[in-house]
Amino acid sequence: MEQRLPPVWSGPVIGVKRLARFAYEALHLKRVARSGWWVAGVDLPESVAEHAFGAAFFAWILSRMEGADAEKAVLMAVLHDVPEARINDLHKVAQRYLDVKAAQARVVAHQAESLPAPFGGEYKRLHEEMEARESLEARVLKDADLLECLAQARFYEQRGYPVGEWIVNSEKGLLTESGRALARALKDMPPRAWYEGLKANVPHADN
Numbered sequence: 001m002e003q004r005l006p007p008v009w010s011g012p013v014i015g016v017k018r019l020a021r022f023a024y025e026a027l028h029l030k031r032v033a034r035s036g037w038w039v040a041g042v043d044l045p046e047s048v049a050e051h052a053f054g055a056a057f058f059a060w061i062l063s064r065m066e067g068a069d070a071e072k073a074v075l076m077a078v079l080h081d082v083p084e085a086r087i088n089d090l091h092k093v094a095q096r097y098l099d100v101k102a103a104q105a106r107v108v109a110h111q112a113e114s115l116p117a118p119f120g121g122e123y124k125r126l127h128e129e130m131e132a133r134e135s136l137e138a139r140v141l142k143d144a145d146l147l148e149c150l151a152q153a154r155f156y157e158q159r160g161y162p163v164g165e166w167i168v169n170s171e172k173g174l175l176t177e178s179g180r181a182l183a184r185a186l187k188d189m190p191p192r193a194w195y196e197g198l199k200a201n202v203p204h205a206d207n
Contacts, residue, residue: 008122015116019115022115025111026085029084029085032088033047034048035094036091037163039093040156040161040166052077055145055147057148059140059141059144062143062178063137066176066178068136068137069137076126076129077144079127083108086107105131108123108124139176142173143178144179146171149166150170153166153167171187
């Protein structure tokens with residue numbers, strides 16, 4: 001029999017509307033560009049939402065490799081850049097002029113306050129845990145974030161953009177052995193490796 005968890009909240013319609021409003025806010029990240037890639041000359045860089053998908057994928061892999069709670073790490077990856085729906089993505093030069101951590105903390109607090117208590121509390125706790133980086137899941141999230149950046153840089157590198165700095169800095173910031181092993185593998189193979197391997201090994205439909 002299927003095992004189901006009890007719902008964390010079942011409240012009035014006004015609470016559902018608050019959740020819907022927050023969903024629209026989070027989905028706005030599909031339109032927010034990762035601004036660092038503009039510095040490298042990329043005209044149409046990936047969105048923050050696309051980055052979050054890649055980070056969630058790497059969080060799943062790293063969680064299994066490191067023995068972390070995959071559900072928690074993937075959820076962190078999905079939520080980690082949601083504050084950028086309000087303050088946008090800021091590249092490293094811009095961050096030198098602003099207290100980005102303080103701004104993000106204020107955004108998280110305001111976003112959490114706008115949600116029904118169970119959701120707001122969980123959202124705030126997860127962001128605080130990510131920022132502290134004391135738990136294994138938070139370290140996995142940090143590495144997943146960097147690995148997505150490294151992988152995306154490899155895609156842009158293949159198209160001729162000068163992104164070597166992004167690759168070096170992403171690898172340098174990794175915290176786990178699994179993250180470092182994945183970084184080496186990503187650097188050693190071209191982004192098309194998955195396709196080249198399939199061409200030779202997947203049979204045609206009429207075989």
